Amino acid sequence: MICTNCGKEVADGTMFCTSCGTKLAQEPAVQPAAEQPAPAPSQGTPQAASDTAPVSAPATTAKKLNPGIIIAVAAVLVIALILLLSGGGGGYKEYKDLAKAYYEAINKEDVNAMIKLFDKETQKDLKEDKKYVKEALEEMRDDLIDDFGRSWFKDLEIGRRERTGRDTYKIRVEIDGKLHEYLGIKRDDKDRYYIDEDYFHY
Secondary structure, three states: OEOOOOOOEOOOOOOEOOOOOOEOOOOOOOOOOOOOOOOOOOOOOOOOOOOOOOOOOOOOOOOOOOHHHHHHHHHHHHHHHHHHHHOOOOOEOOHHHHHHHHHHHHHHOOHHHHHOOOOHHHHHHHHHOHHHHHHHHHHHHHHHHHHHOOOOOOOEEEEEEEEOOOOEEEEEEEEOOEEEEEEEEEEOOOOOEEEOOOOOOO
């Protein structure tokens, strides 16, 4: 270190010159540079992986149901209920409902509706003979129209049942107050009624 007054060399850190006694100015200590915040990365610049994993937004657990699915499910339930109440191939709780469905199938010449009025075993046979069942329905409808006119179905009356065997019955059927026939039906062990296959000829 050099004295600014006399030019003599003195030791570093000396407060006064040892030659002339002049007070020496001390050089400021070098301060470490303050840490500057890292510049924000520009778009498109890859970032270094962080020590902490990013926190993701919580996933939504509840999903909105599609209205179309809701309508479809409701329609299936309604159809199932209708089939349950009307028999739907599983027999009828009320024999009068069975008889009414039988003549309605004739009136509409509806082969599938007619087949459903029999028990499952008979249905298998009838499905193989649909052509002959349809021909039988057409003939039966024509005979009813010839005998009672085109309004025969509106004038249909289902009477009482009479037992003909252990689980078989006949139902008195009148049209316009006149006896038409006795319809043969049977009942299973679950108290469900079906058309008696021995009665139906095609």
